[in-house]
Amino acid sequence: MLREYLPVLLQIIVAIGFAASVLLVSVLAGKTGTRSALKDSPYECGMVPQGAGQPRFSVKFYLVAMLFILFDLEIVFMYPWAVVYKEAVAQSSSIFWSMLSFITILMVGYVYALKKGVLDFKK
Numbered sequence: 548m549l550r551e552y553l554p555v556l557l558q559i560i561v562a563i564g565f566a567a568s569v570l571l572v573s574v575l576a577g578k579t580g581t582r583s584a585l586k587d588s589p590y591e592c593g594m595v596p597q598g599a600g601q602p603r604f605s606v607k608f609y610l611v612a613m614l615f616i617l618f619d620l621e622i623v624f625m626y627p628w629a630v631v632y633k634e635a636v637a638q639s640s641s642i643f644w645s646m647l648s649f650i651t652i653l654m655v656g657y658v659y660a661l662k663k664g665v666l667d668f669k670k
Contacts, residue, residue: 617656
C-alpha cells in the first residue's frame with residue numbers, strides 16, 4: 548500500500564525542496580536595499596497618493612448583487628426543468644407543481660425586497 552503513495556510523497560518532497568531552494572537563492576543572491584519613506588509609499592501611476600484608497604460602497608450595491616445572484620440561480624434551476632418537462636409531465640404532474648411552488652417562493656422574496664426598498668435607488 549505504501550508503494551501507491553510513494554509518487555505523491557515524492558512530489559511533495561520535490562515541491563517543498565524547490566520552494567525552499569528558490570527562497571534560499573533569493574535571499575543569498577538578492578540585494579539588501581535601504582528602506583525609506585519614499586520607497587515604502589504605494590506607487591500609482593507616478594502620482595502622489597492622496598486620500599483614502601477606495602471609496603466605500605453603499606449597502607444597496609451588495610443587496611442588488613445578492614438579488615441578482617439569487618434570480619440568476621433561478622434560471623439555472625429552471626432550464627433543466629424545462630428540458631425534461633415534456634417527458635416528465637407524461638408520467639406525473641408533480642413536476643409542474645414543484646416548479647410552481649419554487650417560483651411562488653421566489654416571487655414572495657421578490658415582493659419582500661420591493662417592499663423593503665432594496666431596488667429603490669433614489670434614496
